[in-house]
Amino acid sequence: MKLRSLAMTIAGLVIFAASALAQVTTLEGTVTGTDGKPVVGAVVEIHRTDVKWDNKLKTDKHGHYIHTGVPMGGTYDVTVLIDGKEVDKLTGIRSTMADHPPTDFDLRKSVAANSGKQALVQQAMQTGQISDDLNRQLTDEQKAQLKKQMEENKGKIQKSKALNDAFNEGLTALQAAPKQTTPDAKAQQYQTAVTALEKASTLDATQPAVWSNLGDAYLGLASTKTGTEFDDATAKGIDAYNKSITLKPDDPATHNNYGLALAKAKKYAEAEAELKKAADLDPSTAYQRYYNLGALLSNIGQAEPASKAFKAAIDSAPDNPKNAEAYYQFGLSLAGQATVDKAGKFVFPPGTIEAFQKYLTLAPSGPNAQACKDMITQLGGSIQTTFTNPNAKKTKK
Numbered sequence: 557m558k559l560r561s562l563a564m565t566i567a568g569l570v571i572f573a574a575s576a577l578a579q580v581t582t583l584e585g586t587v588t589g590t591d592g593k594p595v596v597g598a599v600v601e602i603h604r605t606d607v608k609w610d611n612k613l614k615t616d617k618h619g620h621y622i623h624t625g626v627p628m629g630g631t632y633d634v635t636v637l638i639d640g641k642e643v644d645k646l647t648g649i650r651s652t653m654a655d656h657p658p659t660d661f662d663l664r665k666s667v668a669a670n671s672g673k674q675a676l677v678q679q680a681m682q683t684g685q686i687s688d689d690l691n692r693q694l695t696d697e698q699k700a701q702l703k704k705q706m707e708e709n710k711g712k713i714q715k716s717k718a719l720n721d722a723f724n725e726g727l728t729a730l731q732a733a734p735k736q737t738t739p740d741a742k743a744q745q746y747q748t749a750v751t752a753l754e755k756a757s758t759l760d761a762t763q764p765a766v767w768s769n770l771g772d773a774y775l776g777l778a779s780t781k782t783g784t785e786f787d788d789a790t791a792k793g794i795d796a797y798n799k800s801i802t803l804k805p806d807d808p809a810t811h812n813n814y815g816l817a818l819a820k821a822k823k824y825a826e827a828e829a830e831l832k833k834a835a836d837l838d839p840s841t842a843y844q845r846y847y848n849l850g851a852l853l854s855n856i857g858q859a860e861p862a863s864k865a866f867k868a869a870i871d872s873a874p875d876n877p878k879n880a881e882a883y884y885q886f887g888l889s890l891a892g893q894a895t896v897d898k899a900g901k902f903v904f905p906p907g908t909i910e911a912f913q914k915y916l917t918l919a920p921s922g923p924n925a926q927a928c929k930d931m932i933t934q935l936g937g938s939i940q941t942t943f944t945n946p947n948a949k950k951t952k953k
Contacts, residue, residue: 579629581651584622585659587615587636592664594619599637604630626651636661677702684710719759723766726752730773743780749773757796767800768810775817793817808837812845819852824861831865835872842872843879850885863889863905880919884928887911891931909935 583602587595598615602623607630615621626632628651635645644661676690684706686699694702726749733745753770760766774793778786797814804810815830831849835842850865866886873879890908897903912928912935919925 580625581628582624583626583659587619587661590663601635603633605633606631634659719756722752722756727769733776739780746773746777750777764800764804767796771796790821806837808834816852843869847882859889859892877918880915880922883911883915884924904935
């Protein structure tokens with residue numbers, strides 16, 4: 557009896573073991589890259605969704621992977637990772653004892669599918685509507701997440717539109733202001749620009765272009781004002797330029813305009829430093845930066861600082877015909893510093909006549925050529941009758 561019971565027990569164990577072995581199945585497939593070749597060493601993660609069970613393996617030299625111990629009767633998600641990044645995923649795979657096709661991954665198809673899906677997502681973000689095609693491709697969880705993002709994006713789009721509208725309104729008014737024929741109309745356009753750009757700066761204070769154009773608008777407005785109103789507009793322009801430079805310190809144009817604003821505020825040392833920065837950032841236009849400073853200083857009666865600025869422009873491009881006006885203005889600024897000796901005769905600083913002569917060398921037919929000749933005559937110098945174009949090619953014998 558004991559032997560028969562033992563035999564039945566052993567038989568039961570064998571049947572149980574056979575049954576246990578039958579509870580697993582195989583999951584396999586191939587990973588093909590975007591270049592059409594097998595992907596070697598790709599990580600394949602197998603995750604069971606109904607109970608806790610996870611495993612991972614790598615593809616071989618043929619891009620093939622196989623797992624022979626996958627519990628039967630479960631539902632699985634299979635994910636492919638390359639260099640630690642998810643590149644493709646299949647969900648809802650059932651493991652059964654029946655024959656099943658390989659679980660292959662062709663990244664060429666997945667890239668195309670993801671691209672199309674991404675385009676639909678982008679469209680939804682812009683329109684605020686999920687298309688039927690995209691709706692079929694998303695899980696309930698993904699739909700809920702997308703709707704949340706769409707709601708957040710809606711606020712961003714509205715803010716962006718308001719910012720663009722305010723900026724464009726300000727820029728249009730700023731560009732139109734110099735074209736106005738009356739002082740009042742010009743002042744009104746600059747004020748419109750200031751109001752719109754101030755609104756843009758409150759909507760987004762991280763835009764350098766908003767602050768730099770706001771600085772231009774305030775300086776334009778200052779040109780239509782006097783007294784404390786001039787000082788107030790100039791100070792606000794300086795502040796706007798400073799904020800733009802803080803956000804974008806390598807913009808030569810903003811340094812140039814900032815320097816001119818400082819000069820208008822009679823902060824000549826700071827203005828010269830800013831113009832020098834603009835020149836250093838863009839040496840090819842350095843002469844223009846210094847010329848602008850000299851012209852501004854001349855307009856406010858600062859002859860000596862102006863002559864230094866024009867001299868800096870000359871030194872930056874001494875033989876550039878485009879820089880001829882710097883020589884003319886330099887000569888005028890020097891002439892404005894003339895003194896009278898004991899005999900009542902005017903004494904002009906050294907280099908005055910030479911500046912006018914250099915203008916004639918560079919621009920013999922320039923708009924101020926006759927004025928230069930007149931100044932040379934009045935100063936007692938001699939006018940050259942033959943001028944050489946420094947850029948002219950020499951004639952071969």
